[in-house]
Amino acid sequence: MSKLLRSTGLVAGVMLLAVSLFVSSPAQAAEPAKSNIEMTVGEMCGGCVKKITKRFEGVKGISKVLCSIEKKSVTLIPEQNVRLSPKGVWEAMEGIGKTPIKMVTPTGTYTSKPKT
Numbered sequence: 001m002s003k004l005l006r007s008t009g010l011v012a013g014v015m016l017l018a019v020s021l022f023v024s025s026p027a028q029a030a031e032p033a034k035s036n037i038e039m040t041v042g043e044m045c046g047g048c049v050k051k052i053t054k055r056f057e058g059v060k061g062i063s064k065v066l067c068s069i070e071k072k073s074v075t076l077i078p079e080q081n082v083r084l085s086p087k088g089v090w091e092a093m094e095g096i097g098k099t100p101i102k103m104v105t106p107t108g109t110y111t112s113k114p115k116t
Helices: 001-021 026-033 048-056 086-095
Strands: 038-039 060-068 073-078 102-105 108-110
Touching: 038 086, 048 060, 048 086, 086 102, 086 108
Parallel strands: none
Antiparallel strands: 038 073, 038 102, 060 073, 102 108
């Protein structure tokens, strides 16, 4: 009986931990996304992912680069309290031959190169 209670307690504890890791309030979940830059590109393949990742990883102010081949999208997650330049990001993408079709930023949505 003691083994059963320990096993049940362990399973319950693991489940509680899992739930606490994946569930957060909407305010917590939305806050970091407010500073992200999300781009849609015309084509995306494994080579594109490598180019984009290489271009943006290690750039001061960028915490993470996420690419989706299926969605043909790129998401740049800035470091805390950093605002990325929409124009600078657009030009960096152009520099590697991946002009965005659409770019959603904290300052607006763009379908052509931002002025700032």
